[in-house]
Amino acid sequence: MIIAARKLTKYFEIKGVKNAFIRAVDDVDIEIKEGEIVGLVGESGSGKSTLGRLLIRLIDPTSGEILYNIPDDELEEYDIALENNDEKAAKKIADKYSITRLKGEDLRRFRRNVGIVFQDPYSSLDPRWKIEDIIAEPIIETKAMKPEEAKKRVEELLDEVELPREFKNRFPHELSGGQRQRVALARGIATFPKLVILDEPTSALDVSVQAEILELLRSLRKKYNMAMLFITHNISVVSYMSDRIFVMYAGKIMEKGYKNDVIKDPQHPYTIALISAVPQIKRTMQRIILKGDPPNLLNLPKGCRFHPRCPVALPVCGWTANELKPTLEFLIETKYFTEFPNVSIEIKGERELIVNNADPEKLRQVVNAEKENARVLLSIKEIASNGNSSIIRLHEYKTPKLYKLSNSREVYCLLFDPTIKERFKQP
Amino acid sequence: MMENRKHDSSPIVKIENLHLHYYTRRGIYKALNGVNLEIRRGEVLGVAGESGCGKSTLGRAIMGIIPRNAAIVEGKILVDGVDYLKPLREYFKKAKKFKPTKNQDLLKKVNEEMSKIRGQKISMVFQEPMTTLNPLLTVGYQISEVLFYHNPGLLASRRLARARATKEDTKNIVKILKEEGEGERLRQYLKNRNIMGLEDQIISIWRRKELHDLKKEQMILELCCEPISSMARGYLEQIEKTNSLPKFSKLPIVGRIVKRELLKEAFKKSAEFLGLLGIPDPDKVVYMYPHELSGGQRQRIVITTAMINNPNLVILDEPTSALDVTIQAQILELVKELKEKINSTYMFISHDLSVLSEVSDRIAIMYAGQVVEVGPKSAIFNSPKHPYTQMLMEAIPTIEAHELKGIKGEVPDMRNPPKGCMFYPRCPYAMPICKEKRPPLFKVGEDHYVACYLYGGEKK
Numbered sequence: 085m086i087i088a089a090r091k092l093t094k095y096f097e098i099k100g101v102k103n104a105f106i107r108a109v110d111d112v113d114i115e116i117k118e119g120e121i122v123g124l125v126g127e128s129g130s131g132k133s134t135l136g137r138l139l140i141r142l143i144d145p146t147s148g149e150i151l152y153n154i155p156d157d158e159l160e161e162y163d164i165a166l167e168n169n170d171e172k173a174a175k176k177i178a179d180k181y182s183i184t185r186l187k188g189e190d191l192r193r194f195r196r197n198v199g200i201v202f203q204d205p206y207s208s209l210d211p212r213w214k215i216e217d218i219i220a221e222p223i224i225e226t227k228a229m230k231p232e233e234a235k236k237r238v239e240e241l242l243d244e245v246e247l248p249r250e251f252k253n254r255f256p257h258e259l260s261g262g263q264r265q266r267v268a269l270a271r272g273i274a275t276f277p278k279l280v281i282l283d284e285p286t287s288a289l290d291v292s293v294q295a296e297i298l299e300l301l302r303s304l305r306k307k308y309n310m311a312m313l314f315i316t317h318n319i320s321v322v323s324y325m326s327d328r329i330f331v332m333y334a335g336k337i338m339e340k341g342y343k344n345d346v347i348k349d350p351q352h353p354y355t356i357a358l359i360s361a362v363p364q365i366k367r368t369m370q371r372i373i374l375k376g377d378p379p380n381l382l383n384l385p386k387g388c389r390f391h392p393r394c395p396v397a398l399p400v401c402g403w404t405a406n407e408l409k410p411t412l413e414f415l416i417e418t419k420y421f422t423e424f425p426n427v428s429i430e431i432k433g434e435r436e437l438i439v440n441n442a443d444p445e446k447l448r449q450v451v452n453a454e455k456e457n458a459r460v461l462l463s464i465k466e467i468a469s470n471g472n473s474s475i476i477r478l479h480e481y482k483t484p485k486l487y488k489l490s491n492s493r494e495v496y497c498l499l500f501d502p503t504i505k506e507r508f509k510q511p
Numbered sequence: 512m513m514e515n516r517k518h519d520s521s522p523i524v525k526i527e528n529l530h531l532h533y534y535t536r537r538g539i540y541k542a543l544n545g546v547n548l549e550i551r552r553g554e555v556l557g558v559a560g561e562s563g564c565g566k567s568t569l570g571r572a573i574m575g576i577i578p579r580n581a582a583i584v585e586g587k588i589l590v591d592g593v594d595y596l597k598p599l600r601e602y603f604k605k606a607k608k609f610k611p612t613k614n615q616d617l618l619k620k621v622n623e624e625m626s627k628i629r630g631q632k633i634s635m636v637f638q639e640p641m642t643t644l645n646p647l648l649t650v651g652y653q654i655s656e657v658l659f660y661h662n663p664g665l666l667a668s669r670r671l672a673r674a675r676a677t678k679e680d681t682k683n684i685v686k687i688l689k690e691e692g693e694g695e696r697l698r699q700y701l702k703n704r705n706i707m708g709l710e711d712q713i714i715s716i717w718r719r720k721e722l723h724d725l726k727k728e729q730m731i732l733e734l735c736c737e738p739i740s741s742m743a744r745g746y747l748e749q750i751e752k753t754n755s756l757p758k759f760s761k762l763p764i765v766g767r768i769v770k771r772e773l774l775k776e777a778f779k780k781s782a783e784f785l786g787l788l789g790i791p792d793p794d795k796v797v798y799m800y801p802h803e804l805s806g807g808q809r810q811r812i813v814i815t816t817a818m819i820n821n822p823n824l825v826i827l828d829e830p831t832s833a834l835d836v837t838i839q840a841q842i843l844e845l846v847k848e849l850k851e852k853i854n855s856t857y858m859f860i861s862h863d864l865s866v867l868s869e870v871s872d873r874i875a876i877m878y879a880g881q882v883v884e885v886g887p888k889s890a891i892f893n894s895p896k897h898p899y900t901q902m903l904m905e906a907i908p909t910i911e912a913h914e915l916k917g918i919k920g921e922v923p924d925m926r927n928p929p930k931g932c933m934f935y936p937r938c939p940y941a942m943p944i945c946k947e948k949r950p951p952l953f954k955v956g957e958d959h960y961v962a963c964y965l966y967g968g969e970k971k
Contacts, residue, residue, distance in 0.1 A: 127835035260921055290561040290862065295906035296917030317835065320908040324915060347910060361840035362910055363865040365892055373844055374837045377805040419723040 085154050086279050086311045087139055088115035090166060092148035094134055098382070106381045108134040110335040111148075113486070115159070116279065119309040123326030123343070125319055125358070127378055131335040132315045136281040139313065140198040141183055141191070151181040152194065153278075196226045199272035203284035205264035209256040215242075216252035219270045228275040241270040245300060262293035266300070273304060279311045286321060298325060319362050323347050328492070331355050334379050334389040337486065341493035351495045354390050386434075387481040388498065394459070398498055398508050402481040403463035405431045411460050412439070420450055435478040444474040521592070522549035523824050523856050524573055529586035531565075531572055534609055538926040542568045544880040544933070545586070547952060550824065555850060555857040557871030557888070559864050559903075563922055565880040566860045567638075570826045572596070573858075574635050575625040579615035590633065591823075595625050630661045634817040638829040640809035644801040650812045651797025654784070654819060655777030659770075662820050664754030665708070666776040667747040672701075672708030674744075676735040680704055685728050688717060708751075709734060715783040743769045784819050785811070787852075788845060807838035811845065818849060826858045831866060843869055864907060868892060873958075876900050879923055879933035885952075886959030896961040899934050932963070940965055 092112045095105035108131040116122050126132040137143050139150060151159065158177055165173035183194055199222070202208035209218055216238050223234040242249050245266040256264055265285060272280050282301070286294040298321065305312060314325050322329055322343075329346045331339045331354065339352040350356045357372040374393045379385055385392050387402015394401065409429050416424045423446055430438045439447060444467045451461050468475045487500040498504045531543040542565045550556050560566045571577055573588055575595055583599040598617045603609060634657075637643045644653060658666055687697050693714050701707050716722075716730050739747065746769045749757060759766025778797050785793035788811050801809055810830060817825055827846070831839040847870060850857065861867050867874055868888060875885040876897065884897040895901045905916045920937040929935055932945040944964050952960040953967035 127837065262921075292561060292903065292906045292918035294917070295908070295915040296919075298908070298915060299917060318908070319836070320910050323910050324908045324912045358837060359910065361836045363839070363843070363863065363869050364910060365865050365868045365907075371840060371844075373840055377807060377838070378835075414721075418721055418726055421723070422725055 085115045085156060085159055086118045086120075086152070088151045088154055088159050089113060089139060090149045090151070090162070092135070092138060092150065093146045094131075094138055094143065095146045104382060107335050107384060108381060109138060109145075112335075112337055114139070114330060114337065116311050116313060118278070119305070119311055120328065121305060121312045121314055121326045123322035123329045124313060124315045124332060125317065125322050125329060126332035127317060127358075129334075129378060129381065130332045131381075132332050133283050135332070136200070136283050136313055136315045140195070140200060140279070140281055141186070142200070145184060148184075149178050150183050151178065152183045152197070154181040192226050195222075196228045196275045197277050198279045198281070199275065199277040200281040200283065201265075201268050201272040201285045204288050205261055205268050206288070208268055209264055211256050213255075214252065215254050215256070215259075215267055218256070218267060219252075219274055222271060222274050226275055237274065238270075241274055244273070244304070245270045261289055262297065265289060265293075265297055269297070269300070269304075273308070273310070276308065277310060279313070281313045281315070283315045284317070285314075287316065287318065294321070301325070319347070319359060331358065334384060335381060336389055336496060337494075338390070338496045339494070340486075341489075345493055351489065351493075351500070352497050353394050353396050353499075357395070386483075388484050388496070396499070397459045397462070398504065399462045399465075399479045400482045400504060400508075401463075401498055402483070403460050403478060404434050404481075405437045405478065406434075408437060408460050408463065408476070408478065411458050412437075415450060415454060415458075419454075423450075432475075435480065437476040437478075438470070438473055439476060440473040442474050444469045447474050447476075520552070522551050523591060524548075524550040524858075525589040526569070526573075527586050527589070529569075529572070529588060530584040531568060531577070532582050532584050533578070534580045534582060534611060541925050541928055542581075542880055543572070544928065545949070546877075546880070546882055548875055548882050548885065550856055550858055551873075552823075552856055553854060554872045555859055555870055557867035557874040558858060558860045558877060559862065559867055559874060560877035561862060561922065563925070564877045566862075566877050567828055568880075569877070570635065570828050570858065570860050573824075573826060574629060574633060575621055576635075577618070579611045579618055582609050582614065590628065595621055630657050630817075630822070631820050632822055633824040633826065634820070634822045635826040635828060636810075636813050636817045636830050639833055640806055640813050641801075641833070643813050644809060646801050649798050649800055650804070650809075651778045651781050651799075652774075654781040654797070654812065654816050655774055657816050657819055658777040658780060659773055660756075662754070663750050663756050663773055664752075666773045666780065667750040668708035669712060669780065670708070670737075670739065670772060670776045671744075671747055671751055672706040673712075673734055673737045674739045676704070676706045676709060678732075678735055680706065681732045681735045684709070684713060685731055688713070688731070693717060711780075712783070715787060719786065739772065740768060743772055747772065781815070781819070784815055788815060788849075805838075806834055807841055810834060810838075810842055814842075814845070814849075818853065818855075821853060822855060824856045824858065826860070828860045829862070830859075832861065832863070839866070846870055864903065865909070876903070879925065879928060881933055881949075881962060882952075883934065883962045884960070886956065890956055890959045894956075896955050896959070896966060897934075897963050898938050898940055898965070 090113055092109060094109040095107050098104040098106065112135060124132045124135065138145050162174055162177045186194055219238045219241055220234040223229050223237060224231055229237060238252055239249050242251060247263060247266050259267065286297050289297065304310065314322060316322055326343055329341065329343050330337050333354050339346060339355045346355065347359065350359050357374045360370065360372045372395060376393050379389060385402055386404050391397045391401035392407065409431060413429055416427050424442055426441050428440045432438055447467050451464055455461050463478045465477050465479045482498060484496050484498045484501065486494040486496050488494050489500065526546050526548045529543050529546040533540040533542055546569060558566045573590065582603050583596050584603055587594045587600065588596055598620060599614065602613065602617055644650065683700065687700060698710065701710055712734060713731055716727055742765050746757060746765065782793040782797045785796055790796055790808065790811055831842050834842060843866065859867060859870055871888055873886065874888055874891045875882050878899050884891065884900050891900065895904055902916065902918045906918060908915055918937055923929055923933055923936060931947050932950055935941050935945040938945065942964060950962045950964050952962050955961050955966050
């Protein structure tokens with residue numbers, strides 16, 4: 085593996101507020117092989133850019149380990165050590181390959197081996213620098229070559245990205261968007277990196293230019309056998325470019341696997357909806373419209389982060405009393421107000437609600453009738469009577485993990501948990 | 512009005528040989544170079560093209576919202592047969608040297624004329640939902656403004672109807688609804704009792720799915736006997752008749768009362784309409800500020816402001832480009848739904864052909880300020896004729912991965928465009944004539960036109 089991350093986490097603090105964190109990346113495992121293009125797909129705010137930057141230490145992780153250039157067998161050993169909570173063995177391997185504690189000259193040496201291309205070619209190039217200086221900067225900064233050699237390398241690089249050599253004396257404003265992105269690309273690969281992070285490299289470009297840049301990226305990969313992490317929100321581009329795909333949602337990896345498996349046969353409900361939502365000229369898939377918006381990273385839903393929008397959510401996917409209350413209130417106020425006069429609902433805990441002045445039998449009927457329309461009602465475990473009121477208790481939720489479907493395929497969804505599957509068999 | 516729209520077969524907008532140039536310090540930027548296009552009643556026209564091809568300029572020119580340095584060099588835009596930009600064109604013909612200040616004076620006049628139809632007959636949805644809403648005003652107020660200034664008659668009649676209706680009336684209405692639903696008999700009854708303003712209120716309640724029938728009945732029964740202050744009543748009746756706001760300069764207090772009454776009503780109507788668009792809790796949402804809403808919600812609000820007066824034509828300028836795919840899917844579904852519910856005409860501008868393929872009936876492909884191909888959706892996608900369209904299709908990545916081919920070269924410099932065909936420098940099939948003359952639109956199929964000499968003209 086050229087790079088592997090384990091339990092990688094990044095919380096951004098909110099200044100001035102105590103104990104409030106934006107959980108941009110939360111306990112993520114990712115690995116990239118040598119010479120492989122890995123696609124990282126997700127909506128805006130899902131933490132995909134943060135993950136990309138963490139991997140090359142542009143920002144420091146809150147916790148977790150990033151292992152660079154680790155042989156496969158040692159990574160396996162490390163995984164086993166983590167599973168068995170064998171800190172000593174884990175630390176021994178981590179010390180050898182980890183980049184999270186690199187400093188000074190070591191960090192600089194590591195940075196020679198990685199490159200990054202940013203999204204917007206209009207703001208990622210310094211307008212006061214010549215193209216030559218822009219491209220040579222990483223070479224000189226990481227001391228990969230001497231300044232004189234760097235100049236020669238710039239010319240080579242310009243050839244490589246199919247720009248005329250005389251561009252080296254120009255300034256970014258003289259170039260078009262596509263040309264600028266080529267310059268950014270040349271800068272990204274200037275030090276012969278083994279891993280390049282491409283952070284939405286084509287989303288600011290027109291389709292006709294995008295196609296050319298993608299073609300160029302492919303040919304560069306072939307020539308230098310670089311590994312690439314292709315971060316994008318555009319699934320069609322990923323399906324064209326990558327070998328493997330990671331799907332991210334609200335800071336978590338939802339599904340990973342080989343491109344064809346994920347695109348042709350998505351398993352996670354989110355991936356299914358995401359792929360079906362892509363506009364297609366010749367539609368082949370039934371479109372699934374997700375309700376609502378992605379969650380706020382400050383205040384994430386419990387259990388699985390996707391459950392409030394999930395069309396097939398189970399009773400144990402993470403529903404809490406806070407989510408049930410508004411639904412019940414709404415139903416009682418609008419549809420069943422004749423049967424429940426003077427009802428009030430109190431939250432008694434994460435999994436307990438008290439409905440005052442309501443008959444449990446009637447409540448049960450309502451829940452049964454409305455189950456199909458509001459999945460949150462599924463989470464009701466029992467409705468007990470307590471004098472004049474009813475007590476509603478919810479199922480205990482379970483947080484999913486990545487379940488292995490096959491050697492290369494993992495899905496973060498309780499539907500694939502064998503014990504859960506047994507409990508909630510769906511007809 | 513609805514019936515009129517259906518039977519009238521003349522196009523709602525007709526653009527004839529439109530040339531629009533921007534006069535900038537660094538030369539004349541030729542944004543539109545002879546656009547010929549018509550938008551037919553009841554259709555969804557998709558306009559596609561890369562950035563800088565003039566698709567947004569075209570949309571804005573139809574609305575008449577162009578900057579002062581934009582010169583109408585030639586050609587016209589007929590909106591329902593009226594040429595609003597005529598003074599600008601005549602000025603350009605007469606003037607020896609184009610002066611933006613002079614143009615601005617004329618633009619003011621054009622604006623005055625056009626504000627009568629903007630928001631009422633034609634309206635526009637802009638690209639960035641984050642910037643089109645005013646952060647200092649509640650979203651309800653921003654929707655209400657459109658109603659208040661363009662359709663005060665509707666608001667007044669809604670309010671008056673609630674004052675005029677008696678308990679007896681609402682009981683009868685519920686009875687009719689139960690027996691026959693929202694049909695002709697309901698309308699007749701409302702007409703006889705002079706409470707037509709109730710119609711949309713009743714229907715919007717009756718169509719809500721999440722409510723129990725009893726609750727709906729209760730809500731309809733409450734639509735009566737709401738007293739109005741005697742001071743405002745006369746004015747409201749006047750507004751209902753004329754559908755325009757009288758001047759209250761001599762009676763500021765009465766003016767304020769009337770205005771408040773109308774705005775309150777507009778908030779109600781806004782909430783009803785938001786409910787129709789599937790926004791949960793519309794009664795609360797109208798009192799929220801834009802920052803409290805997510806991108807998708809905001810775009811819904813913007814679409815609401817454009818649609819609330821049932822305009823004949825809605826121009827949607829990249830309404831989904833700033834949104835995520837799952838939210839984009841929601842908005843596209845909404846547009847399709849609105850197309851069914853409200854019988855309007857839509858012009859959908861987008862750089863993404865696959866988005867257009869989901870919503871449009873006809874598609875126009877633009878390149879460098881010209882329409883190079885226009886035709887029914889199926890013809891454009893199944894047998895694209897113009898080399899540019901063909902190459903564009905090959906450049907779009909799809910889920911089913913296929914080989915991508917970029918288009919070599921750059922979009923021409925619009926300050927100094929080529930003399931002949933705009934696509935000539937990048938075209939693999941270029942012929943000598945392409946360099947000399949700009950191709951007109953040739954007919955290549957049923958309702959399918961292409962601006963390319965490969966399909967007609969003097970071939971060499």
